[in-house]
Amino acid sequence: MNRAPVIAGLGITEMGKVYGRSAPEFAADAVRLAVTDAGLEPHQVDGLLTNTGITGDVGLSLQRDLGLRHLRLLSEVQAYGSSAGAMVQYAAMAVSSGMADVVACVFADAPLKDKSTGGGAAYAGAGGALTGWQGMAAASGIYSANTMYALAASRHMQTYGTTSEQLGHIAVAQRAWAARNPLAQMRTPITLEDHQSSRWIAEPFHLLDCCLVSNGGVAVIVTSADRAADLAQPAVHIRGWGQAHPGYVMGKDSEFGLVSGAALSGPTALKMAGITIADIDVAELYDCYTYTALISLEDYGFCAKGEGGPFVASGVLGPEGSLAVNTGGGQLSSYYMWGMTPLSEAVIQARGQGGDRQARRNDMVLVSGNGGVLDHHSTLILSPHAR
Amino acid sequence: MPVGTVLRDAATAEFFDGTARGELLIRRCDECRGPAAPQARTCPHCGSPLLSWTPAAGTGQVVSWSVVHAKGAPPIVVAIVELDEEPWIQVQLTDALPEEVRGGMRVRVAFERPEGGEAIPVFRPAN
Numbered sequence: 246m247n248r249a250p251v252i253a254g255l256g257i258t259e260m261g262k263v264y265g266r267s268a269p270e271f272a273a274d275a276v277r278l279a280v281t282d283a284g285l286e287p288h289q290v291d292g293l294l295t296n297t298g299i300t301g302d303v304g305l306s307l308q309r310d311l312g313l314r315h316l317r318l319l320s321e322v323q324a325y326g327s328s329a330g331a332m333v334q335y336a337a338m339a340v341s342s343g344m345a346d347v348v349a350c351v352f353a354d355a356p357l358k359d360k361s362t363g364g365g366a367a368y369a370g371a372g373g374a375l376t377g378w379q380g381m382a383a384a385s386g387i388y389s390a391n392t393m394y395a396l397a398a399s400r401h402m403q404t405y406g407t408t409s410e411q412l413g414h415i416a417v418a419q420r421a422w423a424a425r426n427p428l429a430q431m432r433t434p435i436t437l438e439d440h441q442s443s444r445w446i447a448e449p450f451h452l453l454d455c456c457l458v459s460n461g462g463v464a465v466i467v468t469s470a471d472r473a474a475d476l477a478q479p480a481v482h483i484r485g486w487g488q489a490h491p492g493y494v495m496g497k498d499s500e501f502g503l504v505s506g507a508a509l510s511g512p513t514a515l516k517m518a519g520i521t522i523a524d525i526d527v528a529e530l531y532d533c534y535t536y537t538a539l540i541s542l543e544d545y546g547f548c549a550k551g552e553g554g555p556f557v558a559s560g561v562l563g564p565e566g567s568l569a570v571n572t573g574g575g576q577l578s579s580y581y582m583w584g585m586t587p588l589s590e591a592v593i594q595a596r597g598q599g600g601d602r603q604a605r606r607n608d609m610v611l612v613s614g615n616g617g618v619l620d621h622h623s624t625l626i627l628s629p630h631a632r
Numbered sequence: 633m634p635v636g637t638v639l640r641d642a643a644t645a646e647f648f649d650g651t652a653r654g655e656l657l658i659r660r661c662d663e664c665r666g667p668a669a670p671q672a673r674t675c676p677h678c679g680s681p682l683l684s685w686t687p688a689a690g691t692g693q694v695v696s697w698s699v700v701h702a703k704g705a706p707p708i709v710v711a712i713v714e715l716d717e718e719p720w721i722q723v724q725l726t727d728a729l730p731e732e733v734r735g736g737m738r739v740r741v742a743f744e745r746p747e748g749g750e751a752i753p754v755f756r757p758a759n
Contacts, residue, residue: 374637374639375636375637375638375639375749376638376639376640376641376644377638377640377641377643377644378643378644378670378671380638380639381638381644381750381752382722383636383638384635384636384637384638384746384749384752385635385636385710385722385723385724385752385754386635386700386708386710386724387700387710387722391700392698392700392710395698395700396696396697396698396710396711396712396722397696399696399697399698400695400696400712400735403696403735444701445699445701445707446701447698447699447700447701448698448699448700448701448730449698494676495669495712495719495720496667496668496669496676496714496718496719496720497714497718497719497720499720501712502696
């Protein structure tokens with residue numbers, strides 16, 4: 246009996262400016278799609294892990310929405326952008342231990358409201374009375390993730406000499422990948438000049454340093470290698486995993502902005518998989534901002550600490566580059582489903598179903614998740630091959 | 633540039649009592665005497681939960697900064713400032729031209745007193 250964990254199903258709903266559906270509806274649709282993709286029936290699901298986005302309404306009630314009975318595992322998971330990886334990790338351990346056989350892991354969100362009906366993006370930030378510590382930061386002008394990540398990136402720039410143009414290379418390369426991805430929201434190629442001339446959001450970030458906002462849902466099905474053997478899709482083996490939660494002290498000598506959780510979760514996952522970073526063929530990195538992809542490349546060891554800027558500007562990225570990074574366009578250009586963006590593309594690449602954007606080699610695929618303001622991190626090592 | 637209004641809660645009451653009288657309060661550990669940020673609940677040096685309020689000198693240096701551009705409003709400069717006592721504080725920089733802000737720049741606290749809210753610490757160039 247081979248209970249080694251695999252991903253056997255992937256469900257991606259309609260994505261982007263899709264109105265009139267709630268996050269729980271997207272979540273249910275994503276699970277149904279993933280179950281069908283795997284060649285399973287909904288009643289065969291015996292585990293469900295949910296991760297809600299900022300609408301905050303995807304949770305335990307999804308079981309009833311889906312009509313699932315006699316579950317052996319059900320929980321909400323919340324570690325922000327690292328949650329997708331974390332859900333797969335908990336599902337993998339449940340399957341390996343025999344606690345459950347078929348676990349659906351789902352994220353869905355619907356932050357975009359139809360502007361014709363008076364809505365707007367729910368990420369827009371502060372509203373109502375501000376109170377307490379968070380309120381003081383917001384009243385001071387620090388009211389969004391954009392600003393906090395800008396402060397992190399600014400520190401990296403001062404310390405290592407990283408430049409906005411270098412960050413721009415990440416945006417340009419990922420858009421080139423997105424042009425080959427029919428699932429991507431932004432497929433028109435951009436230049437470094439486009440990046441530099443896009444409006445400021447929070448310096449050092451231009452608009453084209455920042456991720457999209459999307460409505461939609463993504464789910465994966467985790468089961469055992471044995472169970473997957475006669476299912477519909479090629480099994481994607483979960484070979485290693487890790488997490489990191491740095492708990493930065495906000496004071497002298499803090500590593501905030503300089504070192505991310507990838508520095509700890511990466512080695513944990515690689516060791517479990519029995520490989521080194523040099524063995525990675527495809528890296529699907531959480532890229533809420535260009536900078537997030539850059540610091541992840543450094544902390545995983547694709548280049549030395551502080552050399553991420555020259556590294557990404559060297560031509561290594563993009564469809565013509567030597568390292569396949571964010572092959573679907575990432576959160577910058579494809580769709581923003583928190584950690585499900587890198588995970589979904591990793592599953593596609595590991596299956597060899599990337600079409601025009603399929604990486605030349607896919608023996609080892611690394612997936613990173615990043616949550617909070619560099620506060621939470623997850624890593625998965627996926628492979629088409631069993632150990 | 634004006635700051636917004638903020639109301640106190642239980643955790644920030646003493647801090648805002650301090651800003652009202654023109655003092656920037658931080659935490660100091662009752663056991664190891666190490667400094668901690670105003671919002672800390674545990675000493676970052678020894679792990680003790682026993683923290684008391686103490687006035688900071690109100691001087692420090694810019695660790696990191698960002699110029700925030702919001703639609704329909706002039707840009708503002710925000711920063712992480714490392715106080716001379718070691719803790720970081722996230723603040724708005726006033727009276728500083730965005731192009732003149734540098735890492736390591738010396739800054740000093742001032743207090744903005746928006747109507748209907750608590751006094752908020754901001755920092756300006758020290759000289």
